[in-house]
Amino acid sequence: MNIGELARRAGCSARSIRHYEKTGLLTSNRRANGYREFDAQSVPRVMQVAHLIQRGFSLVDITTFPSCMLRDVTDVVCPQALALHRKRLAEFDRQLLELTARRDRLARALGANARSEPPTR
Template identity: 45%
Template structure:
């Protein structure tokens, strides 16, 4: 299939597909007229790339998943390198959650103190 058809079927742009190709994530061959020709398997690869990008993976993170698909697996997350990336990303998310929990706790504490201070101040002003 040509790049326009792949883009339409994958729900992306031809520019994005050229970007993926430039970074070695998808493959094409050149037809005699110079147009890119993509195999049907590239559609699955593009879907995998897009779903991983949507949850925060970068292009380097995605490479093992693409390699896993190219090795003939039905999904890109079953190979050891993909599992390693998943573990690392999960650890990153957990660390981020821990930082956010700490920030939330600090904000909650600040808010509680601010409300208590405000109430004490207002009570002093209204006292006879």
């Protein structure tokens, strides 16, 4: 199938597919006219990569994953991947704490500033 058909079947953009191919997560063959040609296995592969991106992993992360993580589109996580998911969750928790602390500091600064400003008419 061509890149447009793959994009329609996988529910993503042709641009994303080109990017996945550039990073080595997807392969294609070139037709005589230079167009990319993808096999049927490319559909679940693209969907799985998109699924992992939605879970917060980068393409760089995904290229290092064990092959079991890129088999099928599923909610079941292979045993080798659990540590990676837990690590990402811990990173999100750390980022949330950091952002909450920043938000609180900004809110306090705005509150203090609002009290020190003269009223507007």
